[in-house]
Amino acid sequence: LQRDPHELEFIQAVQEVVHSLQPVLSKMPQFVHVLDRMVEPERVIIFRVPWVDDKGEAHVNRGFRVQFNQALGPYKGGLRFHPSVNLSVMKFLAFEQTLKNSLSSLSLGGAKGGSDFDPKGKSENEIVRFCQSFMEELYRHIGPNQAPIFDTPLGDIGVGPREIGYLFGQYRRLTSQYEGMLGAKGVQWGPSNLRPEATGYGVVFYAKEVLADLYKDLKGLRCVVSGAGKVATCVLEKLITFGAIPVTISDSRGYLLDDEGFDCGKLALLRNIKIHNKSLRDYTKSYPRAKYFNDSKPWSVKCHVAFPCATQNELNHADAMALVNAGCQVVIEGANMPCTSEAIEVFRQSKIVFGPGKAANAGGVAIQGLEMLQNTHRVQWTPEDVDNKLQETMKDIYQKSLKAASDFGIVKSNPEALVYGANIAGFLQVAQAMLEQGCV
Numbered sequence: 275l276q277r278d279p280h281e282l283e284f285i286q287a288v289q290e291v292v293h294s295l296q297p298v299l300s301k302m303p304q305f306v307h308v309l310d311r312m313v314e315p316e317r318v319i320i321f322r323v324p325w326v327d328d329k330g331e332a333h334v335n336r337g338f339r340v341q342f343n344q345a346l347g348p349y350k351g352g353l354r355f356h357p358s359v360n361l362s363v364m365k366f367l368a369f370e371q372t373l374k375n376s377l378s379s380l381s382l383g384g385a386k387g388g389s390d391f392d393p394k395g396k397s398e399n400e401i402v403r404f405c406q407s408f409m410e411e412l413y414r415h416i417g418p419n420q421a422p423i424f425d426t427p428l429g430d431i432g433v434g435p436r437e438i439g440y441l442f443g444q445y446r447r448l449t450s451q452y453e454g455m456l457g458a459k460g461v462q463w464g465p466s467n468l469r470p471e472a473t474g475y476g477v478v479f480y481a482k483e484v485l486a487d488l489y490k491d492l493k494g495l496r497c498v499v500s501g502a503g504k505v506a507t508c509v510l511e512k513l514i515t516f517g518a519i520p521v522t523i524s525d526s527r528g529y530l531l532d533d534e535g536f537d538c539g540k541l542a543l544l545r546n547i548k549i550h551n552k553s554l555r556d557y558t559k560s561y562p563r564a565k566y567f568n569d570s571k572p573w574s575v576k577c578h579v580a581f582p583c584a585t586q587n588e589l590n591h592a593d594a595m596a597l598v599n600a601g602c603q604v605v606i607e608g609a610n611m612p613c614t615s616e617a618i619e620v621f622r623q624s625k626i627v628f629g630p631g632k633a634a635n636a637g638g639v640a641i642q643g644l645e646m647l648q649n650t651h652r653v654q655w656t657p658e659d660v661d662n663k664l665q666e667t668m669k670d671i672y673q674k675s676l677k678a679a680s681d682f683g684i685v686k687s688n689p690e691a692l693v694y695g696a697n698i699a700g701f702l703q704v705a706q707a708m709l710e711q712g713c714v
């Protein structure tokens with residue numbers, strides 16, 4: 275870490291894990307040098323992505339693929355297109371992904387890729403050209419046994435089914451392979467039902483488990499949600515199903531508060547606003563009692579549970595204090611590392627129960643495991659079946675985290691038990707596999 279002191283996000287992610295691993299390392303010192311190696315990615319690929327806009331002007335972006343750890347299986351991890359993407363962000367996401375895949379009991383390693391390209395405001399043709407140019411280099415480093423990114427239409431920030439489709443088209447053209455996508459052969463063995471929804475739904479299932487242990491039910495609880503993308507809108511949808519009262523949604527321009535709570539009709543309107551890249555303020559034209567706050571975050575809104583679902587470090591010390599004052603009792607991360615270390619310290623001191631992203635948002639990768647099972651048995655489970663299995667999986671992740679924490683003396687009533695547990699459980703599997711493989 276001393277080699278790259280400017281990689282702030284990566285250092286933050288590693289420090290959080292190292293902190294949680296203290297009880298493990300003092301009992302099992304053989305893992306100390308494994309950890310030293312584990313925080314170094316196996317391979318980092320950085321490449322030029324030249325593309326031409328609709329006016330004929332040339333642009334160049336930077337592309338990344340961080341192949342972090344392959345001890346448990348082929349590299350797995352989505353792509354992010356956002357101007358803030360840099361090596362530090364890629365490394366932190368790939369490191370988190372490694373532990374998340376391990377925690378989800380998948381035989382998959384961890385990776386992440388992306389670019390500092392901003393898809394916002396680009397025409398369809400510009401997106402196609404960028405994706406093709408990006409794939410022109412990436413295809414050399416991915417494949418069914420290296421980095422099967424195409425077996426999932428899920429992406430990350432700025433990458434959804436549209437971008438995945440264009441990337442896949444170019445990959446297929448360059449390699450003459452139809453691998454990865456839809457179990458290789460036919461549309462009838464398509465992606466599992468609920469794939470796009472799995473991360474967001476999983477976050478709420480995880481929250482349900484946390485609340486059940488506090489003798490609480492989601493029904494009637496006021497929930498504050500940030501973000502307005504794939505994860506946030508699916509969190510909203512599931513909260514509504516469970517009778518919770520989600521009252522906020524936000525994006526990079528501001529946040530929207532509907533004190534009466536969103537319902538399915540309101541959510542459809544919100545999705546329509548975002549699809550057309552309009553302001554969340556437009557919602558108030560249909561629901562004048564709702565309020566829109568420009569350039570603000572929703573953390574001072576009265577709530578029982580908070581779900582940060584936008585981006586890393588969106589919730590800082592001051593925001594955490596605002597949440598405490600707003601009566602928040604539980605924080606569940608939908609995004610990857612949305613809370614700063616200082617915010618987590620505030621939660622710890624205020625005894626707010628905290629569910630970390632690497633466990634709470636693991637539903638997307640977990641569904642991947644279920645999909646592989648469906649393809650092997652050539653069956654397609656109904657959305658209800660997948661929903662039930664996802665719920666069981668999130669329960670399993672929650673319980674596995676608690677058990678790992680308890681094995682190392684961290685009791686359930688510790689507000690940070692779930693952080694310790696997720697990090698310990700994720701680490702131990704990867705570390706053991708690395709040891710058995712000669713620590714390479």
Ligand code: NDP
Pocket residue numbers: 428429430431432433473501502503504505506524525526527583584585586588608609610611635636638
């Ligand atoms: P999307 O691109 O679909 O949505 C991201 C949302 O966050 C947008 O509403 C965006 O606003 C908002 N946002 C981005 N940056 C900021 C910022 N600096 N301040 C405030 N709001 C911001 O991404 P996803 O929903 O897919 O991903 C969200 C988070 O969840 C990420 O941390 C991602 O790594 C994590 N995640 C996603 C998974 C998935 O399956 N998609 C799986 C596991 C984790 P705007 O609309 O204005 O751009």
